[in-house]
Amino acid sequence: MKTKDVNRAPKNEMVELPEGERPTLKTIAFMAGLGVTTVSRALKDAPEIGRATKNRVQLIAKQIGYRPNRAGVRLRTGKTNVISLVLNAQSEIMGLTSNMVYGISEILSQTPYHLTVTPYSVENDPMQPIRYIVETGSADGIIMSRTEPDDARVRYLTEHGVPFATHGRTEMGIEHPFHDFDNEAFAFKSAKSLLLKGRNKIAMMAGPTSAVTYHRHLERGFSRAIEEGKAQAILVPDIDVDTSLERIRDRTEEIMSGSNRPDGIVCCSGSAAIALVAGIEAAGLKIGRDVDLVSKQSTDVLRWFRPEIIVFNEDIRHAGRELARAVLRRIDGVDASELQSLSYPEE
Amino acid sequence: MKTKDVNRAPKNEMVELPEGERPTLKTIAFMAGLGVTTVSRALKDAPEIGRATKNRVQLIAKQIGYRPNRAGVRLRTGKTNVISLVLNAQSEIMGLTSNMVYGISEILSQTPYHLTVTPYSVENDPMQPIRYIVETGSADGIIMSRTEPDDARVRYLTEHGVPFATHGRTEMGIEHPFHDFDNEAFAFKSAKSLLLKGRNKIAMMAGPTSAVTYHRHLERGFSRAIEEGKAQAILVPDIDVDTSLERIRDRTEEIMSGSNRPDGIVCCSGSAAIALVAGIEAAGLKIGRDVDLVSKQSTDVLRWFRPEIIVFNEDIRHAGRELARAVLRRIDGVDASELQSLSYPEE
DNA sequence: TCCCAAATCTGAAACGTTACAGGTAGGCTA
DNA sequence: TAGCCTACCTGTAACGTTTCAGATTTGGGA
Numbered sequence: 001m002k003t004k005d006v007n008r009a010p011k012n013e014m015v016e017l018p019e020g021e022r023p024t025l026k027t028i029a030f031m032a033g034l035g036v037t038t039v040s041r042a043l044k045d046a047p048e049i050g051r052a053t054k055n056r057v058q059l060i061a062k063q064i065g066y067r068p069n070r071a072g073v074r075l076r077t078g079k080t081n082v083i084s085l086v087l088n089a090q091s092e093i094m095g096l097t098s099n100m101v102y103g104i105s106e107i108l109s110q111t112p113y114h115l116t117v118t119p120y121s122v123e124n125d126p127m128q129p130i131r132y133i134v135e136t137g138s139a140d141g142i143i144m145s146r147t148e149p150d151d152a153r154v155r156y157l158t159e160h161g162v163p164f165a166t167h168g169r170t171e172m173g174i175e176h177p178f179h180d181f182d183n184e185a186f187a188f189k190s191a192k193s194l195l196l197k198g199r200n201k202i203a204m205m206a207g208p209t210s211a212v213t214y215h216r217h218l219e220r221g222f223s224r225a226i227e228e229g230k231a232q233a234i235l236v237p238d239i240d241v242d243t244s245l246e247r248i249r250d251r252t253e254e255i256m257s258g259s260n261r262p263d264g265i266v267c268c269s270g271s272a273a274i275a276l277v278a279g280i281e282a283a284g285l286k287i288g289r290d291v292d293l294v295s296k297q298s299t300d301v302l303r304w305f306r307p308e309i310i311v312f313n314e315d316i317r318h319a320g321r322e323l324a325r326a327v328l329r330r331i332d333g334v335d336a337s338e339l340q341s342l343s344y345p346e347e
Numbered sequence: 348m349k350t351k352d353v354n355r356a357p358k359n360e361m362v363e364l365p366e367g368e369r370p371t372l373k374t375i376a377f378m379a380g381l382g383v384t385t386v387s388r389a390l391k392d393a394p395e396i397g398r399a400t401k402n403r404v405q406l407i408a409k410q411i412g413y414r415p416n417r418a419g420v421r422l423r424t425g426k427t428n429v430i431s432l433v434l435n436a437q438s439e440i441m442g443l444t445s446n447m448v449y450g451i452s453e454i455l456s457q458t459p460y461h462l463t464v465t466p467y468s469v470e471n472d473p474m475q476p477i478r479y480i481v482e483t484g485s486a487d488g489i490i491m492s493r494t495e496p497d498d499a500r501v502r503y504l505t506e507h508g509v510p511f512a513t514h515g516r517t518e519m520g521i522e523h524p525f526h527d528f529d530n531e532a533f534a535f536k537s538a539k540s541l542l543l544k545g546r547n548k549i550a551m552m553a554g555p556t557s558a559v560t561y562h563r564h565l566e567r568g569f570s571r572a573i574e575e576g577k578a579q580a581i582l583v584p585d586i587d588v589d590t591s592l593e594r595i596r597d598r599t600e601e602i603m604s605g606s607n608r609p610d611g612i613v614c615c616s617g618s619a620a621i622a623l624v625a626g627i628e629a630a631g632l633k634i635g636r637d638v639d640l641v642s643k644q645s646t647d648v649l650r651w652f653r654p655e656i657i658v659f660n661e662d663i664r665h666a667g668r669e670l671a672r673a674v675l676r677r678i679d680g681v682d683a684s685e686l687q688s689l690s691y692p693e694e
Numbered sequence: 695t696c697c698c699a700a701a702t703c704t705g706a707a708a709c710g711t712t713a714c715a716g717g718t719a720g721g722c723t724a
Numbered sequence: 725t726a727g728c729c730t731a732c733c734t735g736t737a738a739c740g741t742t743t744c745a746g747a748t749t750t751g752g753g754a
Contacts, residue, residue: 022484024710035734040712050732067483071421072710075739080418082463089449094648098444102436105466114485116429116463119452135369136414138461245651271648278651301441301618304592304625305652371740382704387742397702419740422709 023066031060043068081112083327084139086129088146089119091242094271094301096145096316100167103320104143111328113140122242127152134160141327143167147178149213165326165339167319168213177326177339181314183214183268186345187221190266190294193310195229197292199264202226203234203255205241205248205272215240218268234262241268245275252279256291263291270297277306296345312345319343370413378407390415428459430674431486433476435493436466438589441618441648443492443663447514450667451490458675460487469589474499481507488674490514494525496560512673512686514666515560524673524686528661530561530615533692534568537613537641540657542576544639546611549573550581550602552588552595552619562587565615581609588615592622599626603638610638617644624653643692659692666690 021027025043029036034057042049042057043066049057060066074080085104087097101117108115116139118129126146130153133139140163144153147168157164158174165177187204194202204222206215226233239251255261256279265280267273273295280291287293288308295302297311326339368374372390376383381404389396389404390413407413421427432451434444448464455462463486465476473493477500480486487510491500494515504511505521512524534551541549551569553562573580586598602608603626612627614620620642627638634640635655642649644658673686 022482025712026710036710037712037735038733040710041733044712048732053732065482069422069710070483070485071418071427072739073712074418075416075422075709075741076711076713078739089452092445092449095442095445097448098439098442101444101448101464102439102466105436105464109466114463114465116461117448117452118461119449119456135412136417137369138417249651274648274651301621301648304596304621372742373740383740384705384742385703387740388703391742395702400702416740419709420742422711422739423741423743425709 022069023064024069024072025066027064028057028060028066031064032057078137080138080140081114082116082139083108083113083141083143083324084116084118084133086118086120086133086142086144088122088126090122091146093241093269094297099316100145100320100323103317103322104324105320106317107321107324107328113328127156130156134162141165141331143323143327147213148211149216151213163327163330165323165330167323170213175336175340177323177330177336179319179322179326179341179343180214181319182342182344183217184221184224186268186296186312186314187218187266188225189221189345190296190310190312191222191225191231191264192229193294194264194266194292195225195231197264199262199292200229200231201234201260201262202231202264202266203236203262205236205239205265205267205269205276222266234260241272243272245271248272248275249279249282252276253282254279256280256283256285261291265291265293267293267295270295270302273297273302273309274305277309312347314345315343369416370411371416371419372413374411375404375407375413378411379404425484427485427487428461429463429486430455430460430488430490430671431463431465431480433465433467433480433489433491435469435473437469438493440588440616441644446663447492447667447670450664450669451671452667453664454668454671454675460675474503477503481509488512488678490670490674494560495558496563510674510677512670512677514670517560522683522687524670524677524683526666526669526673526688526690527561528666529689529691530564531568531571533615533643533659533661534565534613535572536568536692537643537657537659538569538572538578538611539576540641541611541613541639542572542578544611546639547576547578548581548607548609549578549611549613550583550609552583552586552612552614552616552623569613581607588619590619592618595619595622596626596629599623600629601626603627603630603632608638612638612640614640614642617642617649620644620649620656621652624656659694661692662690 025036025039029039032039038049038053039057042054043061045054070081085100104115120126120129130142133142142157142162142164144164145167147166147170149171151170151172154166154170154172154174154176158176165179167179169178169180191202204218206218223233236255239248265276267276273293276293277287280287285291287306292310294310296314302309302311322341329339330336372383372386376386379386385396385400386404389401390408392401417428432447451462467473467476477489480489489504489509489511491511492514494513494517496518498517498519501513501517501519501521501523505523512526514526516525516527538549551565553565583602586595612623614623620640623640624634627634632638634653639657641657643661649656649658669688677683677686
């Protein structure tokens, strides 16, 4: 052994831990009388390290509370241990963000991953935060929402080989991990349930601008039900989920005061439903009597206020969990086609 | 010059940018015919670098889209450029998390800082995520909520010299950055407004367990108003903001069906108010007639559903902005005593 | 002309980690 | 006994940055 063993602890023997500094591989190496490389390998159970050594090293590591330095690992390997949630700040549908965050965290908390949240405003290019993350390599995986049928972000990330999962589907022939709520089923069931109540002039408050994929799903489900029920669809193209609540209420009041007013409404956002209710009641009508309302919701609010409203639940927290699991597995190299899931409206 | 200038670009002359790899200081140094050190310094406007050189370096950096490698900086300096938001997942009061996140992001987006969110569950030790962050040095600053009068986290972080800001005040004689909503004023004004309506048997639905500081503020404001108005305070110690909505509703129904029922209620959480309303109406009473309700809210929901409810607004998004500004300035060494702010209930 | 200080610029080292390319010891085969 | 293989361990280099301790150049004063 031609090592400069001067101030290294004797091999195969432990030693008191030194100063109060944060322990590094070197600390452990010194204490165990081993080389840094060996320690590194021992901690990750590499096959070329002896059982006894591994045990010893792992014991010391645990005892002195060693935690790998993120910056060191990241600099060397490029691995960030970060999952980035990229959200549109405006399209905050009642509790979406929180539930998404908590769902994702539930999964990540059992892993070495951290969650960073990157909101962007609707006026900005949705690509911008994505490009930033990729260019600076600031995350190992991305979760994003507001997926569009032909989504530039999906294309970009796929081309760059960056793992991601989307909340919502695309229609561009690229396999990628996603989790989606079955909005077609929701719209269908919703309209159906209105038909069952004898309603036959039915309006739908659709998802945000037709740019977003699930808008199409909603329309598909809705028209199918309308056709089957031979009912009349009343189109209200000028308001959607992104419209301000004030405007939704005012417009609803207008429509509900008009001659050809709907007697049933399907609404696909909990917060919009609140404005709808306000508009309906401002027009002097009563829910459950003059008009029925079916809404999607992600929190409990609606049920409490107007029990007459029919509600199908979308569990965003569950979506968060699914999305987190999907990116993580994608990072581990699992095939994208195995990481696609759908959840169904619960009554 | 005894440098090995073999493959370095001629000094004082620019050169085409090389490969498609992510540019580093070395890339710029090569292109500018300078040393890496000089480039590093030039980019941060160090005084020992000539004007001309600085301009040249900064131009190149901009042209090739240079962005410092986070891991490199972090490894060398310990600076993470991360602000960590530590939240209790259970105490999610309607939109608190989202608004907080968006408020903070608004400020951080103009800086090199990123936001990471670390939720913990109420069963767990609140110190745990804090300790983790400090021990692993994973953030430059921390924002946390649910501040207690004697808060172990505040003590710990102060001792360790880690910058932080709290949403809520402490009462432990330690100066630290905070932002708080004036809950005493809220409770006082709320109770006052009920008195003004002629109500005189008033209950308050207080904040989460008395452990949290603002609970005291609420009680102080409330009792002051009650005394001044010579009214009767009705205590409901068994439900608070952390109680499940179901339980709040049931208990409210019980109370409101009882003989000595309040004719005015102060509620300090928007979501709890919803449950209160349900309970009140389940007891066959009408808000605005049999009983008046004042509530704090952080979103628009209440106003839409029961316009009779008197509402004081707490702007959580604004709190987020204030807190972000506070930590950032604290990181820059500003004195804690200058980073304390209060916001007042808006009608 | 010479020397000195100021103005600029420089390479080497270090942060903590992992990948690479060996090295050593011991046992087994021939 | 020599040679070789296996099992285990090793130091060095590199990731990109900043800090340290100079080095070089320039211009001015004597």
